[in-house]
Amino acid sequence: MILGLAACSTKPQIIEISSKPIEKPTLTLPPVDEINMRKLEWIVINEDNVDAVIARLAASGKPFAIYGLSGDGYGDLGLNFSDIRALVQQQQAIIAAYEGYYEQAEQAMDNAVVQD
Amino acid sequence: MGMKLAGVMFLVMCIMGGIGYWYYNDTQERMAILQENNAKLEIAVETNEAALESLQTSYASAQEENTRLNEAYTSIRRQNQQLADKLQQIDLTAAAIANAEGIERAVNRGTENAGRCFELLSGAELTDKERNAENDIAFNKECPWLYNDFRARGLLNKATDN
Numbered sequence: 001m002i003l004g005l006a007a008c009s010t011k012p013q014i015i016e017i018s019s020k021p022i023e024k025p026t027l028t029l030p031p032v033d034e035i036n037m038r039k040l041e042w043i044v045i046n047e048d049n050v051d052a053v054i055a056r057l058a059a060s061g062k063p064f065a066i067y068g069l070s071g072d073g074y075g076d077l078g079l080n081f082s083d084i085r086a087l088v089q090q091q092q093a094i095i096a097a098y099e100g101y102y103e104q105a106e107q108a109m110d111n112a113v114v115q116d
Numbered sequence: 117m118g119m120k121l122a123g124v125m126f127l128v129m130c131i132m133g134g135i136g137y138w139y140y141n142d143t144q145e146r147m148a149i150l151q152e153n154n155a156k157l158e159i160a161v162e163t164n165e166a167a168l169e170s171l172q173t174s175y176a177s178a179q180e181e182n183t184r185l186n187e188a189y190t191s192i193r194r195q196n197q198q199l200a201d202k203l204q205q206i207d208l209t210a211a212a213i214a215n216a217e218g219i220e221r222a223v224n225r226g227t228e229n230a231g232r233c234f235e236l237l238s239g240a241e242l243t244d245k246e247r248n249a250e251n252d253i254a255f256n257k258e259c260p261w262l263y264n265d266f267r268a269r270g271l272l273n274k275a276t277d278n
Binding site: 037039040089 | 142145146149150152153156157159160169170173174177178180181182184185188189192193195196199200203207208209210211212213216217219220223224226227228230231232233234235237238239240259
């Protein structure tokens with residue numbers, strides 16, 4: 001009966017709970033370098049103005065050599081640049097999304113710690 | 117004989133009393149530990165609930181950012197399509213044959229504007245002309261959508277804020 005009253009057991013174990021919030025170091029990144037585009041000049045040549053353009057370039061004292069593009073080639077170059085610009089914009093949108101997500105997650109975590 | 121019996125009874129009572137005392141103390145100690153455990157478990161439950169709430173907030177936030185990103189992508193793709201649409205309407209070769217000087221000015225201006233778009237995307241300072249631009253086309257013909265972006269960030273002069 002005595003053993004039964006004493007529950008025939010040892011004392012319950014004391015539970016130890018540890019929950020310490022750890023401060024994450026802030027990630028501070030430098031901004032990207034600003035781009036300064038170099039000024040470039042297109043020269044449009046057709047059958048009618050080719051001599052005048054050559055004369056104009058000769059008069060400017062520069063050696064005569066021209067890298068040419070057809071009308072379609074120029075259009076494609078423009079489209080390529082447009083694609084690269086879109087890529088930059090998409091990457092910026094991704095960075096903004098990460099930033100927004102982590103700021104909100106941090107806020108939610110802070111709120112949870114405050115509630116404790 | 118009676119004294120002997122009384123002595124034995126007294127001894128038994130003392131033993132029973134001792135056991136009772138020990139049992140009382142042990143039970144009290146056990147109850148205190150259980151109470152303490154209960155309090156700790158309550159705290160643990162609260163912590164878990166807070167963590168769950170935080171996770172739910174994070175999940176909602178991730179969904180929100182994903183939606184926002186998809187919208188941004190759609191908008192960027194539409195902007196990127198604008199040049200392709202414009203070029204489909206123009207025969208650059210024919211234009212160069214018909215008016216070489218005019219098209220030369222146009223492509224040089226377009227190239228400068230397109231380059232400026234990259235500068236602005238990289239965080240370049242706005243020029244006075246851009247700051248005072250009255251509309252998106254006056255701001256930059258090659259990336260007019262940046263006008264609204266800068267306006268939303270309050271970087272354009274108030275006079276243009278209409």
